[in-house]
Amino acid sequence: MSKVHAALIPWRTSSYSIPEECVEFACFDGDAFVRDSKNRSIGIIDFPGREWVILISTARLARAQKSKTSSEPFFPACRG
Numbered sequence: 001m002s003k004v005h006a007a008l009i010p011w012r013t014s015s016y017s018i019p020e021e022c023v024e025f026a027c028f029d030g031d032a033f034v035r036d037s038k039n040r041s042i043g044i045i046d047f048p049g050r051e052w053v054i055l056i057s058t059a060r061l062a063r064a065q066k067s068k069t070s071s072e073p074f075f076p077a078c079r080g
Contacts, residue, residue, distance in 0.1 A: 006035070006044060013037060 011024040022037035032052035034045045047055065 006033075006040070009033070011035070011037075 006026075009026045009028045011026045014023045014025060024035050024037040026033045030049040032047040032049065034047070036042060
Protein backbone atom coordinates (compact mmCIF):
# COMPACT_ATOMS: atom_id res chain seq x y z
CA MET A 1 0.00 0.00 0.00
CA SER A 2 1.98 2.93 -1.27
CA LYS A 3 -0.29 5.85 -0.35
CA VAL A 4 -0.62 5.24 3.37
CA HIS A 5 0.32 2.57 5.86
CA ALA A 6 -2.42 -0.07 6.26
CA ALA A 7 -2.66 0.53 10.01
CA LEU A 8 -3.65 4.17 9.46
CA ILE A 9 -6.88 3.65 7.56
CA PRO A 10 -10.15 2.22 8.91
CA TRP A 11 -10.78 -1.34 7.74
CA ARG A 12 -14.26 -2.90 7.63
CA THR A 13 -15.10 -6.59 7.57
CA SER A 14 -17.26 -7.68 4.69
CA SER A 15 -20.84 -8.37 5.73
CA TYR A 16 -20.55 -11.58 3.71
CA SER A 17 -17.53 -12.92 5.60
CA ILE A 18 -17.80 -16.11 7.56
CA PRO A 19 -15.37 -17.05 10.36
CA GLU A 20 -13.26 -19.30 8.13
CA GLU A 21 -13.08 -16.86 5.19
CA CYS A 22 -12.87 -13.25 6.31
CA VAL A 23 -12.20 -10.33 4.00
CA GLU A 24 -11.68 -6.72 5.02
CA PHE A 25 -11.84 -3.65 2.85
CA ALA A 26 -11.03 0.01 3.22
CA CYS A 27 -11.44 3.14 1.15
CA PHE A 28 -8.77 5.82 1.05
CA ASP A 29 -8.30 8.72 -1.34
CA GLY A 30 -10.82 7.29 -3.81
CA ASP A 31 -9.25 3.83 -4.01
CA ALA A 32 -10.37 0.57 -2.41
CA PHE A 33 -8.14 -1.91 -0.63
CA VAL A 34 -8.90 -5.56 0.16
CA ARG A 35 -7.03 -7.93 2.47
CA ASP A 36 -7.41 -11.27 4.20
CA SER A 37 -8.31 -10.48 7.80
CA LYS A 38 -6.89 -13.77 9.08
CA ASN A 39 -3.56 -13.44 7.27
CA ARG A 40 -2.86 -9.74 6.81
CA SER A 41 0.84 -10.29 6.17
CA ILE A 42 0.21 -11.75 2.69
CA GLY A 43 -0.58 -8.32 1.32
CA ILE A 44 -3.24 -5.95 0.12
CA ILE A 45 -4.99 -5.68 -3.22
CA ASP A 46 -5.38 -2.07 -4.37
CA PHE A 47 -8.27 -1.20 -6.69
CA PRO A 48 -8.37 2.22 -8.33
CA GLY A 49 -11.77 3.77 -7.59
CA ARG A 50 -13.24 3.26 -11.07
CA GLU A 51 -12.18 -0.39 -11.18
CA TRP A 52 -13.63 -0.97 -7.69
CA VAL A 53 -16.99 0.45 -8.80
CA ILE A 54 -16.99 -1.82 -11.87
CA LEU A 55 -16.09 -4.88 -9.78
CA ILE A 56 -18.77 -4.23 -7.16
CA SER A 57 -21.40 -3.33 -9.75
CA THR A 58 -20.71 -6.57 -11.60
CA ALA A 59 -20.88 -8.58 -8.37
CA ARG A 60 -24.17 -6.92 -7.39
CA LEU A 61 -25.66 -7.61 -10.82
CA ALA A 62 -24.58 -11.25 -10.71
CA ARG A 63 -26.00 -11.68 -7.22
CA ALA A 64 -29.27 -9.98 -8.18
CA GLN A 65 -29.65 -12.20 -11.23
CA LYS A 66 -28.95 -15.28 -9.14
CA SER A 67 -31.22 -14.44 -6.21
CA LYS A 68 -33.64 -12.02 -7.92
CA THR A 69 -33.09 -9.60 -5.03
CA SER A 70 -30.51 -6.92 -4.42
CA SER A 71 -31.79 -5.51 -1.12
CA GLU A 72 -28.98 -6.95 1.02
CA PRO A 73 -26.05 -4.67 1.89
CA PHE A 74 -22.87 -5.03 -0.11
CA PHE A 75 -19.54 -3.23 -0.46
CA PRO A 76 -20.09 0.48 -1.04
CA ALA A 77 -18.40 2.52 -3.73
CA CYS A 78 -15.39 4.50 -2.57
CA ARG A 79 -15.55 8.23 -2.94
CA GLY A 80 -12.41 10.33 -2.98
